[in-house]
Amino acid sequence: MPINADYRGPADLPEVIPVFPLPGALLLPRGQMPLNIFEMRYLAMVDDALRDGHRLIGMIQPDLTHSASEDKPELFHVGCAGRITQFAESGDGRYILELTGVSRFKVVEELTVLTPYRQCKVDFFAYADDLTARKGEDEVDRKRLLEVLTDFLKVNNLKVDWNGIENAPNEALVNALAMMSPYGPPEKQAMLEAADLKTRAEILIAVTEMDLAKKRTSGDPGLQ
Template identity: 70%
Template sequence: MPMNVTYEGPIDLPEVIPVFPLPGALLLPRGQMPLNIFEPRYLEMIDDALASRHRLIGMIQPDSAHPGPEDRPNLFKIGCVGRITQIAESGDGRYLMQLTGVARFRVEEELTVQTAYRQCRVTYAPFADDFIARKGEEEVDRKQLLRALSEFLQANNLKADWDGIENAPNEALVNALAMMSPYGTAEKQALLEAPDLKTRAEILVAVTEIELAKSKSDGETPLQ
């Protein structure tokens, strides 16, 4: 979904943003992430974001390798900020919403704040290329990506909209597959931190091939 606001570079985004720590959640530039918001602190966060002119939320994963306190887990340093582009009230106190990814950020400092939700001072400067749509598409090995996807779907008895897949531009295809992938926190973080689209596609293929190899190995009959 296109946004009404255009972001041309890091200077267009605020230095301080609310962050939503969510394990396994991967948001990428121009990707769409549906969210079901029900915890009071995050309902407060959404209300405050809607009241601001930015409507921005930073998605970031807790760092499971360095967990920290249960109620305030340590965070990875890299996340992705998204703009609220759809929102509906459920009628039972929840928000059903969609974030559209804008750009990745690096956490410079977590702030001490009065809000129940967490806020960080961030920089987008290392990810200036995120503001350029479809940058590096021509370097993606699309055939290799589709082959890995096809094998994964077959191995898991899954179906996909191949017409939609074949018509999708490389950036949309790579990022959508990365965001929807069933992999763990470390793999999702590696996909997020990939320096370019080509590398992200290569990581996605490599992780998929590893998972396929594991499933084949697990399904083999032990030698007698």
């Protein structure tokens, strides 16, 4: 899905962005993430992102295993910036958004700010390839990915739109499956930080195979 912004390189992106810590949330370049915003601090974040014109929000997971504070947990060092591409007011004080992933980023430092939401100085240059659509998708083992997906759906008694899957380019397929996957924050973070699309697909396949093996050998319901 194209967005109405021409990001030719990391230099076109701001050095400081608001961040939205959300465990288990995985946004990837050109992926879409719906958000239901109701907390006052994040309503203010959206207002400011729209007012500033960049419309960017950094989705990032809190690193709960290394956090001393529940109110302000440590953050993982890599997140993904998304641009607000759909916006609606609910009428009851909430915002209904859709973010479209732009590029991953590394956190350089979290800033001390007066805003109720957190802000970070970030580096997009490490992920410059994210701005090139479908880069590296020819290296993805699509056949193996679909085999594992078929097994996963069968074990969990799920159905999907196979016509849509068969027509999806590799990048869209891998990233959508990764974002929708039922796995925990460590697995989601590993897929986010994958060096390239091929590696992300391999991580997704490996994690799914481990989950399937666990279910088959122990009867454990596995990751849901």
